[in-house]
Amino acid sequence: MDNTLSKERYNFFDLVEVVKILRSENGCPWDKEQTHESMKSNLIEETYEVIDAIDKRDPYLLKEELGDLLLQVVFHSQIEAERSNFSIDDVIDSLVKKLIYRHPHVFGDVRLKNSDEVLKRWEDLKLKSKNNASEEGIFSDFTTALPALILAYKAQRKAKNVGFDWKEADGILEKIKEEVDEFKGVMNSNDRDKMLDEVGDILFSVVNLARFFGIHPEDALRLSTLKFIKRFVLMEKIIKEDNLKISDLSIEKLDLYWEKAKKLETR
Structure with a gap:
């Protein structure tokens, strides 16, 4: 690793080694203190920053944000490597095996x-x-720690994949309407x-409508x-x-200005 800091171009293995050094005895005090729990908010923030870069259609920003997200994966893997549970190589090995297994239409007959x-x-x-999957059902390993719109969308899609869906x-x-x-x-x-229960039912049904037409509700709501x-603005x-x-204008006046802004947008 002596030559890592003087290289003109780095690769994935360099990243893994840098994170390892940052977490080592002579590494960065802040990095050494971090845990899975303390890094959860960072992981969420980096994910949404990737989405923001995609929405902005900025490839250079996307490259940077994907790097920040990749750091999160490597960092969490390094924490487990220090505990002798698994390494980033194990993460990749498991992922590749899963992709091959779940794509028999590409890698099989x-x-x-x-x-x-x-x-x-x-x-x-x-x-x-999954062990005893037929007894546990389709939601036995379902992750509920998701934003509500995505959670509803994924739950409905899972149900659809076993035949439980609207016909029209x-x-x-x-x-x-109901x-x-x-x-x-x-x-x-x-x-x-x-009221909370009924509003939830309305939103869940609207998600169903979007999903039925192949529209992701998260994308639709973000766009709106x-x-x-x-x-x-x-x-x-x-x-x-x-x-x-x-702040001095009445809602009636604001509505008039809103319509003006709307007309200017459509020009």
């Missing part, structure tokens, strides 16, 4: 027609690879638990939120140009 068949086959193979979109739309009506029935009750922010600019303060 299985023939699949489309992506839906691939996903169903994937779930079948996941079940077979009209049924989902009727379900959404859930909205149920919320209307409790919204004046001051019972926040009931970014559109809202962009339009709001434009509205603020128009108000400022009119020498007004947004």
